[in-house]
Amino acid sequence: MNTVTVYSDIGCPWASLGLFNLRRAATEEGVELAVDHRAFPLELFNSRPTPKWILDPEIAAVAEREPALGWTDWQGPESGYPVTMLPAMEAVQAVKTQPGTPEAGLVASDQLDAALRHAFYAESRCVSVHSEILAVAEGCPLVDTAHLDGALRRGTCRRVLFDQWEESKAPEVRGSPHFFLPDGTDLHNPGIAFTWPKGTPRPLITEYTPAFWTPLVRALSDRAPAASLPD
Numbered sequence: 001m002n003t004v005t006v007y008s009d010i011g012c013p014w015a016s017l018g019l020f021n022l023r024r025a026a027t028e029e030g031v032e033l034a035v036d037h038r039a040f041p042l043e044l045f046n047s048r049p050t051p052k053w054i055l056d057p058e059i060a061a062v063a064e065r066e067p068a069l070g071w072t073d074w075q076g077p078e079s080g081y082p083v084t085m086l087p088a089m090e091a092v093q094a095v096k097t098q099p100g101t102p103e104a105g106l107v108a109s110d111q112l113d114a115a116l117r118h119a120f121y122a123e124s125r126c127v128s129v130h131s132e133i134l135a136v137a138e139g140c141p142l143v144d145t146a147h148l149d150g151a152l153r154r155g156t157c158r159r160v161l162f163d164q165w166e167e168s169k170a171p172e173v174r175g176s177p178h179f180f181l182p183d184g185t186d187l188h189n190p191g192i193a194f195t196w197p198k199g200t201p202r203p204l205i206t207e208y209t210p211a212f213w214t215p216l217v218r219a220l221s222d223r224a225p226a227a228s229l230p231d
Contacts, residue, residue, distance in 0.1 A: 007040040008177040011085040015177035025213035034106040040176040057202030075124040082128040094151035108142035
């Protein structure tokens with residue numbers, strides 16, 4: 001199985017789009033893929049929650065270009081909007097530790113990551129809340145929800161989250177998302193380009209090429225040396 005490492009924030013629309021395209025291409029090409037998620041926690045970098053007034057226009061721009069995502073404007077009450085994505089990102093790390101092989105843990109954690117992103121962007125669910133994270137996990141066949149619940153109660157992977165934040169400060173990691181491939185290739189927010197001209201209400205996507213991911217995934221079918229990642 002091929003492993004792609006990605007630094008990202010669950011609350012980053014560009015990362016969520018990139019991962020969606022990676023997973024879609026892998027499914028279409030029949031390539032078994034494991035994603036090793038590592039946190040690039042924007043709220044820790046910026047010392048504040050990611051503002052809704054920034055996310056809303058980004059989400060709208062992405063949803064318009066890629067309807068298959070099923071994203072929508074936030075439908076819940078303002079009071080229910082997630083103020084933090086740390087618990088959700090911690091949950092993804094915790095699933096890696098569930099019983100089984102490391103590769104199986106990565107596949108299960110990627111299933112939860114995809115489900116949490118969909119719950120937030122498409123279903124307006126508050127994935128900051130412990131009970132909501134577990135409810136999302138219940139819909140993931142590969143996730144051991146009892147193990148996840150225990151790991152979150154004990155804070156098993158909170159230190160891992162902060163360690164990954166320190167990792168992601170390295171110059172090799174340029175933002176969310178940043179993909180590291182098995183052959184040593186690294187890609188920062190690939191397959192899309194955008195600008196946000198001053199005075200405009202939302203970003204302008206100037207290039208979007210989901211087909212970018214197809215040859216990349218095909219190349220992953222041949223095993224290659226592991227990428228060099230920040231210490």
